[in-house]
Amino acid sequence: MTFDCADATAQARFWALALGYVRSPPPEGWETWEAFLADQGVPPDEWSDGAAIRDPAGVQPAISFLTVPERKQAKNRLHLDLKVSGGRHVDTDERTERIDAKVTELVAAGAHVHEHHVIQGHLDHVVMLDPEDNEFCVV
Incomplete structure (x- = not known):
């Protein structure tokens, strides 16, 4: 599940608190998200464009947040x-x-x-x- 948003880092922080989630660890083989993003060729100015959180027990679904340029326009169809x-x-x-x-x-x-x-x-x-x-x- 992914939320489009204006500030991925802030939204991930809020929803981690709301749901009792934690920040998702970087993919296996990388010590940090920064190292992973650098290896993938993502420019440093885009490193805060995404964030991910997960259930610490690994039971509930993980949630991603993606910074997008457009603002929310209408009522959510899913909440x-x-x-x-x-x-x-x-x-x-x-x-x-x-x-x-x-x-x-x-x-x-x-x-x-x-x-x-x-x-x-x-x-x-x-x-x-x-x-x-x-x-x-x-x-």
């Missing part, structure tokens, strides 16, 4: 849900605390709250925007 509440079987106060804690953490990292979704008087999820205005939900 990520950060499932932190434990599900609807969890006490509503506990679910709300878990969602609020993650939202607070992500706002401090540069995200913005777009809207709160309340169902039957209780917080169900929060739609947020990452630092480049891509929609995602904290559920």
Whole structure:
């Protein structure tokens, strides 16, 4: 999965925090990404045009970020849900605390709250925007 973005390094840093991911290591045979990119003939001024993160447990999919010149134009057709509440079987106060804690953490990292979704008087999820205005939900 790859995100087009304005700043690959910043987006990778944000999403690593949001998902509990880590920076992907360089390909096998290279000690650093810089060494790999130099060996591939990528000019140094393009080295920050891409970034990659991965699940430290190796279970979830890796995510890449690619700097592109055009800005986001419309609502995402695909978005990520950060499932932190434990599900609807969890006490509503506990679910709300878990969602609020993650939202607070992500706002401090540069995200913005777009809207709160309340169902039957209780917080169900929060739609947020990452630092480049891509929609995602904290559920």
